[in-house]
Amino acid sequence: MTPAQAIVRVLALAAALMAAGLAGAQPPEALKLTAERVESTDECRRCHFRRPDELKQLVTLDGFCVEEEAGIWDTQDKHRQAFLLLITERNRPLTEQILGFPLADVLTLPSGPAEPRAVSYRSDADPQKLADMQACLACHAPVAEPIARGSAQRTLASGVSCQACHGPGRLYMTPHQDSTAVWRIVKAEAKETLFGLRDVRHPVKRAMLCASCHIGSFSDEWKPDEKSPPRFVRHEWYAKGHPPLPSFEMAAFTSQMPLHWRHLSQKLSGGQKFAWYDAAPEGKDLEAQVARFIETLPRSVKIERSAFASSWLDANAAGLSPTPAADLPRTREVLVSAVGVLGAYASLLADVPAEMRTDFALYDCGACHHELRSRLPSESRVRRRLPPGRPPPAFWPLALARPAAEQSDGGAALEAALVELDAALGARPFGQQAQVKTAAEKLRVVSLTVAGELSKRPVDERAAAALLASLADPRHDEDRDFHAARQRAWAIRAVLYDLAAVPLRGDGSPPASRALSPAVGSVLGLSPQEAIPSSDPQVRLRIEGLFGDDPWQGPLRLRLPAGQQESVVGQLPHFLEAISAYESAWFRERLRPIQEAFPRK
Ligand code: HEC
Numbered sequence: 001m002t003p004a005q006a007i008v009r010v011l012a013l014a015a016a017l018m019a020a021g022l023a024g025a026q027p028p029e030a031l032k033l034t035a036e037r038v039e040s041t042d043e044c045r046r047c048h049f050r051r052p053d054e055l056k057q058l059v060t061l062d063g064f065c066v067e068e069e070a071g072i073w074d075t076q077d078k079h080r081q082a083f084l085l086l087i088t089e090r091n092r093p094l095t096e097q098i099l100g101f102p103l104a105d106v107l108t109l110p111s112g113p114a115e116p117r118a119v120s121y122r123s124d125a126d127p128q129k130l131a132d133m134q135a136c137l138a139c140h141a142p143v144a145e146p147i148a149r150g151s152a153q154r155t156l157a158s159g160v161s162c163q164a165c166h167g168p169g170r171l172y173m174t175p176h177q178d179s180t181a182v183w184r185i186v187k188a189e190a191k192e193t194l195f196g197l198r199d200v201r202h203p204v205k206r207a208m209l210c211a212s213c214h215i216g217s218f219s220d221e222w223k224p225d226e227k228s229p230p231r232f233v234r235h236e237w238y239a240k241g242h243p244p245l246p247s248f249e250m251a252a253f254t255s256q257m258p259l260h261w262r263h264l265s266q267k268l269s270g271g272q273k274f275a276w277y278d279a280a281p282e283g284k285d286l287e288a289q290v291a292r293f294i295e296t297l298p299r300s301v302k303i304e305r306s307a308f309a310s311s312w313l314d315a316n317a318a319g320l321s322p323t324p325a326a327d328l329p330r331t332r333e334v335l336v337s338a339v340g341v342l343g344a345y346a347s348l349l350a351d352v353p354a355e356m357r358t359d360f361a362l363y364d365c366g367a368c369h370h371e372l373r374s375r376l377p378s379e380s381r382v383r384r385r386l387p388p389g390r391p392p393p394a395f396w397p398l399a400l401a402r403p404a405a406e407q408s409d410g411g412a413a414l415e416a417a418l419v420e421l422d423a424a425l426g427a428r429p430f431g432q433q434a435q436v437k438t439a440a441e442k443l444r445v446v447s448l449t450v451a452g453e454l455s456k457r458p459v460d461e462r463a464a465a466a467l468l469a470s471l472a473d474p475r476h477d478e479d480r481d482f483h484a485a486r487q488r489a490w491a492i493r494a495v496l497y498d499l500a501a502v503p504l505r506g507d508g509s510p511p512a513s514r515a516l517s518p519a520v521g522s523v524l525g526l527s528p529q530e531a532i533p534s535s536d537p538q539v540r541l542r543i544e545g546l547f548g549d550d551p552w553q554g555p556l557r558l559r560l561p562a563g564q565q566e567s568v569v570g571q572l573p574h575f576l577e578a579i580s581a582y583e584s585a586w587f588r589e590r591l592r593p594i595q596e597a598f599p600r601k
Pocket residue numbers: 039040041043044045046047048058059060061062063064065162163166168169173176177178181183184191197
């Protein structure tokens with residue numbers, strides 16, 4: 001197949017993808033975070049916080065959810081603080097330095113040190129300053145919610161709240177607590193369009209959600225209305241001190257968020273199934289249950305029988321991997337989001353308004369900010385297809401997208417789309433606008449199509465071994481760039497955790513233990529003669545230590561300043577130091593045992 005044929009094939013596939021709402025289709029109106037649709041986060045806390053007795057009366061839970069989602073978010077998740085951190089004593093000078101004016105000009109700030117219950121925009125603020133503040137909060141506090149149920153007073157203090165990810169609560173609040181659990185068989189698509197509950201389980205959709213803030217997005221999808229600002233950190237804000245957004249790898253970021261949910265294999269552990277998993281529960285008549293559920297809905301909700309499936313699996317995993325509970329969870333996340341995240345970056349270039357095309361933050365930071373080396377042009381830098389001196393697209397998204405696309409039939413099409421984008425951007429500094437837009441659009445569609453195709457595949461140990469072989473073999477200078485190497489290291493660790501059956505966080509069940517495969521044993525320097533069980537703590541420690549002696553941080557700083565104790569600003573000097581101290585020879589050395597144990601086929 002020539003690259004041109006490959007693109008044609010992938011574009012044909014893309015039509016199906018658009019129908020599935022992934023590439024370029026209009027996002028459902030119900031998902032928009034408009035003020036009148038948002039509930040107070042206290043409402044979510046009422047149930048999603050473990051209070052056993054009260055809860056049991058309210059709902060029938062059978063181990064489907066952890067019931068502790070709000071507790072985890074409140075105490076461990078940095079998203080909880082995404083707004084508060086901007087106004088704390090420690091960060092406030094930095095925030096004001098980036099913005100160029102005092103926060104009190106635009107916000108109604110509390111006077112005391114206590115956590116504010118209500119912070120909002122000032123109604124008398126200067127419009128330009130207000131617009132700048134809103135541009136920050138598109139990512140740091142995308143919605144002002146009522147301070148309590150039914151209150152007219154609003155607050156931004158919840159930061160990246162439950163509803164910022166899951167969608168505005170007004171429409172799903174009542175139906176989703178349904179005690180017969182028929183809600184579980186409402187198709188994921190109908191939950192989005194009719195009830196405003198975002199499908200965060202679909203790995204491509206999840207990647208686009210995270211990327212909308214962690215990479216940026218100009219898409220209308222995330223804007224409450226057309227006048228809302230995009231999610232984008234401008235270069236001038238970086239130059240004034242905004243911490244550089246790190247590269248994004250979904251398995252690493254979700255696990256460090258940390259998880260407040262369980263993977264399907266954990267939900268089904270112990271041989272027990274939750275209601276409606278693959279069929280109607282015993283003694284329940286599907287049609288009668290659906291009819292009863294529909295009766296409980298307000299008349300304004302126009303729901304058809306076709307919005308219901310006959311099982312949770314059909315409702316949530318139709319068209320995805322045929323073996324969702326058996327798939328290796330982190331490997332699947334790495335594989336699918338690798339190409340999805342490239343799609344998100346391509347979207348940024350495709351959707352950027354003309355007046356912002358020359359914002360340096362759209363391009364590869366390292367291409368301009370590398371230290372000038374003794375020899376020019378430098379041989380230790382990434383080789384590009386653009387003429388030297390033209391700002392190239394970000395390099396790190398390719399570090400995982402290429403090895404992942406290799407596992408699909410879309411590798412050639414992806415390469416062809418990349419060549420086209422480079423040509424468009426290389427035509428002159430910042431490229432020819434129309435050509436760049438077309439090429440970026442194509443790259444977006446090809447990426448999302450390949451990601452969609454990968455999400456349909458079962459991910460077993462063979463698939464994991466094949467991916468590992470590609471990840472350990474840098475063929476396009478991925479080892480020459482700190483951020484690309486970091487992406488690879490995160491991904492390699494995630495796959496090894498899966499292959500060694502290291503339990504996911506938040507799993508209450510005892511770890512399933514089994515002997516390590518000889519290949520994994522040899523990567524970890526454990527002798528194949530000793531039957532080391534995967535539950536042995538040294539297995540996790542050795543995987544953590546693969547890329548440095550400090551099992552957590554090491555030269556690639558694989559531990560994010562996540563959680564509520566770590567500080568992004570406080571860690572920044574160490575992060576920047578690591579970037580300049582990075583040595584590609586060291587990284588290659590680390591990859592060697594993996595290459596030997598998992599050779600490319
Ligand atoms: C009165 C109790 C109650 C309130 C209030 C509540 N929930 Fe829930 N939530 C539940 C129950 C019960 C489930 C379903 C659990 C199950 O199926 O076992 C659930 C499930 C969910 C799910 C998974 C849904 C799915 O389709 O799989 C999400 C996401 C969620 N809730 C988010 C929220 C958010 C966000 C809020 C606040 C805006 C909220 N909930 C408020 C009780 C509640």
